[in-house]
Amino acid sequence: MDLIKDIITGICFFIGSLSIIVGACGLIKFPDVFSRIHAAGMIDTGGTAFFLLGMIIQTGWSLITVKLLLIGIFIFFTSPVSSHVTANLARQKKIIPFGRKIGKLL
């Protein structure tokens, strides 16, 4: 039973590590703010979800599980809010998206 727990946790950590490294590479390689928000959302959802899922499987039922679930729920609710505020403010400050002409903002 312990071995199965370790294997499932290892798979979850592998997917989480892949997700955050791919997100960080995208954050460097993408050309624009509006496309970098996409890569940041990849880190905030995929990485956090799989790492917290792996740690929840590892601990079982205790107070630590409640704390991990609190962190997960909080990040799930606040990450879209901050991404939306950043994109909205970038649009208000007339940042031109990649590939658009200057005259056509929307």
Next chain:
Amino acid sequence: MYLAALIACAISGILILVRAILGKTTFDRILAVNTLGTIIVIGISLHGFYMERPEFLDIAIVYALINFIGTIAVLKLFSTGSLGEIKK
């Protein structure tokens, strides 16, 4: 297992820090710092599990709260020029 995940967090954090230093506009830097905060929350939790002291999760909760409020405060300061109007 925890050590490998911590190394992945460190590599990802270094890449995000490069974007925060090189960023063209202010929004790039704000987005990179916000994402770095998320990576640090994951890193604190993993470090607590690695050292077998899960009390670090309380620090991770507080870091997540302060990260969100700090991002919104910096964006509001950049948008309006003040952190709140005083009505007279």
